[in-house]
Amino acid sequence: MEASLEAKLDRRVRDLLAQMTLDEKIGQMTQAERLAFNDQNPVTDIRDYGLGSLLSGGGSTPAGNTPEAWRKMVDEFQKQALSSRLGIPLVYGVDAVHGHNNVYGATVFPHNIGLGATRNPNLARLIGRATAEEVSATGAQWTFSPCLCVAQDERWGRTYESFGEEPEIASSLASIIDGYQGNPGRPGTVLATAKHFVGDGGTKFGTSTNPNYLLDQGDTQVSEEELRERHLPPFKAAIKRGVSTVMVSYSSWNGTKMHGQKYLLTDVLKKELGFKGFIISDWHAIEQIPGDYAYQVRTGINAGLDMIMVPFEYKKFIATLKAEVLAGNVPQSRIDDAVSRILREKFRFGLFEHPYSSDRYADEFGGKAHRAVARKAVQESLVLLKNEGGVLPLDAHRTRVLVAGTNADDLGNQTGGWTITWQGKSGKNTVGTTILEGIRQTVDTRSTVDYVKTPTAEQSAGYDVGIVVVGETPYAEGVGDRKDFPLKAEDQTAVDNVCGATKCVVIVVSGRPLIVTDRVNKMNALVAAWLPGTEGQGVADVLFGHRNFKGKLPITWPKAAAQLPSHKDDAGYDPLFPYGFGLKY
Numbered sequence: 001m002e003a004s005l006e007a008k009l010d011r012r013v014r015d016l017l018a019q020m021t022l023d024e025k026i027g028q029m030t031q032a033e034r035l036a037f038n039d040q041n042p043v044t045d046i047r048d049y050g051l052g053s054l055l056s057g058g059g060s061t062p063a064g065n066t067p068e069a070w071r072k073m074v075d076e077f078q079k080q081a082l083s084s085r086l087g088i089p090l091v092y093g094v095d096a097v098h099g100h101n102n103v104y105g106a107t108v109f110p111h112n113i114g115l116g117a118t119r120n121p122n123l124a125r126l127i128g129r130a131t132a133e134e135v136s137a138t139g140a141q142w143t144f145s146p147c148l149c150v151a152q153d154e155r156w157g158r159t160y161e162s163f164g165e166e167p168e169i170a171s172s173l174a175s176i177i178d179g180y181q182g183n184p185g186r187p188g189t190v191l192a193t194a195k196h197f198v199g200d201g202g203t204k205f206g207t208s209t210n211p212n213y214l215l216d217q218g219d220t221q222v223s224e225e226e227l228r229e230r231h232l233p234p235f236k237a238a239i240k241r242g243v244s245t246v247m248v249s250y251s252s253w254n255g256t257k258m259h260g261q262k263y264l265l266t267d268v269l270k271k272e273l274g275f276k277g278f279i280i281s282d283w284h285a286i287e288q289i290p291g292d293y294a295y296q297v298r299t300g301i302n303a304g305l306d307m308i309m310v311p312f313e314y315k316k317f318i319a320t321l322k323a324e325v326l327a328g329n330v331p332q333s334r335i336d337d338a339v340s341r342i343l344r345e346k347f348r349f350g351l352f353e354h355p356y357s358s359d360r361y362a363d364e365f366g367g368k369a370h371r372a373v374a375r376k377a378v379q380e381s382l383v384l385l386k387n388e389g390g391v392l393p394l395d396a397h398r399t400r401v402l403v404a405g406t407n408a409d410d411l412g413n414q415t416g417g418w419t420i421t422w423q424g425k426s427g428k429n430t431v432g433t434t435i436l437e438g439i440r441q442t443v444d445t446r447s448t449v450d451y452v453k454t455p456t457a458e459q460s461a462g463y464d465v466g467i468v469v470v471g472e473t474p475y476a477e478g479v480g481d482r483k484d485f486p487l488k489a490e491d492q493t494a495v496d497n498v499c500g501a502t503k504c505v506v507i508v509v510s511g512r513p514l515i516v517t518d519r520v521n522k523m524n525a526l527v528a529a530w531l532p533g534t535e536g537q538g539v540a541d542v543l544f545g546h547r548n549f550k551g552k553l554p555i556t557w558p559k560a561a562a563q564l565p566s567h568k569d570d571a572g573y574d575p576l577f578p579y580g581f582g583l584k585y
């Protein structure tokens with residue numbers, strides 16, 4: 001950013017900060033979930049406490065869940081903020097992590113693991129821009145994306161939120177931030193978030209501090225050198241691109257919770273790397289710092305957190321932080337640094353000039369242009385792992401096709417977690433095209449396409465080719481942590497019967513590589529499709545040769561979960577398909 005703009009921003013921040021009371025400053029550092037408001041916590045609290053930010057957690061949507069309903073909701077909250085003494089606008093955050101996935105009818109793009117397979121930074125930028133337009137069509141101004149996690153162990157439930165196991169991919173696809181943020185403050189631009197700082201993808205199996213999880217929120221037990229080499233580079237790339245915010249990881253580094261890690265949050269992120277935006281906590285995350293609440297608050301703020309995603313008991317947080325400041329446990333200078341950073345981003349993104357929503361991009365929301373970008377992303381994300389006897393590309397003329405498998409005709413399974421709800425859900429969850437519908441739309445009128453989810457041997461006979469779409473049902477975060485990930489029983493049956501009766505193409509729709517070692521020899525062709533999102537047509541485009549395969553594995557495809565974690569530089573590296581592998585026609 002050129003010096004003059006920088007100087008102008010600094011002046012505006014200084015002028016406003018000088019007018020603020022301690023209460024108003026602490027209010028700006030407080031983020032509340034929209035569901036926090038009720039009879040005890042009226043929305044007028046936004047005005048009375050001068051809250052700096054609100055959010056919609058995964059699946060937290062207004063009645064109707066339409067862009068209009070969202071704009072109305074956000075504007076009502078904004079009205080409260082603007083009626084405070086200083087009228088500082090609030091910033092509204094959402095997890096738009098593969099499109100504006102909370103909202104019905106939004107374009108849902110492939111999850112990051114699929115984008116990692118494309119190795120296409122310009123495509124990531126286009127996706128960022130399309131997503132930003134759809135987010136701004138709902139009145140929100142901030143997305144908690146991209147996740148720049150470098151997944152080291154596919155047993156992690158957030159593997160699909162990672163661009164891959166090598167930091168170079170996330171560093172390169174951090175270009176999505178340029179799409180989100182564009183020329184900050186111009187229409188259709190939103191604040192982006194580099195998350196989760198740092199090492200969230202490197203936790204050790206079995207170290208999760210959450211009793212229901214295995215790896216997520218666990219301990220990243222690596223040297224500083226390895227942390228800097230494998231997990232830090234994507235954040236450097238994000239800072240170079242002017243990322244507005246950084247969200248801290250639930251995980252620990254060598255036993256210390258990241259939310260209390262002053263060296264990494266302040267000395268490294270803010271000082272050494274020169275990060276000028278603001279640091280936000282994760283959901284309830286400061287309460288994972290060992291100690292009582294007052295200790296957790298002062299430790300997190302003194303470590304360098306600037307805004308706290310409380311997200312419900314905002315009064316308790318505000319009162320506790322104020323008491324810690326008045327007791328001299330949190331320096332006023334730390335408060336001023338935090339508030340200055342928050343105000344700077346609100347000025348930079350024009351929130352003071354344009355605090356209310358606009359329907360400027362209402363037509364683009366879930367529209368043809370964005371879905372075309374998503375379809376291209378699906379095409380480029382597919383990885384061809386096997387193509388024996390050139391069974392692919394398929395002939396679309398006068399052909400008899402059997403489609404099988406649990407993920408052939410299930411939009412919810414192909415969009416995965418973080419879609420409409422936090423955990424995602426099988427079934428028709430939004431507007432889109434399933435893989436089966438895409439196949440049907442591709443073959444000619446003299447062809448037949450039958451769908452049987454789990455066909456018997458008899459039902460599998462009499463076709464030119466069988467396409468078996470297998471995979472996972474949706475999950476998010478540690479709920480998706482797994483000790484092992486074989487094919488589901490019904491998918492095993494479908495593969496056995498279809499591949500036993502005819503030429504077969506197996507497509508894996510999942511958030512991570514699945515263990516197929518025991519059946520891979522039966523398959524004539526094998527394709528990794530990851531979590532493609534709403535534009536399932538993109539799969540048929542490539543199966544029938546309208547596009548070539550382009551994808552390369554962004555993560556090791558193991559022979560067995562017991563091999564994990566498995567990395568390409570390991571001495572005994574012995575995958576089913578190695579990192580970077582991918583065939584073409």
Ligand code: GLC
Nearest residue numbers: 056057058095144195282283
């Ligand atoms: C979640 C996730 C984080 C998300 C936040 C808000 O727990 O860890 O990625 O942005 O809460 O939904």
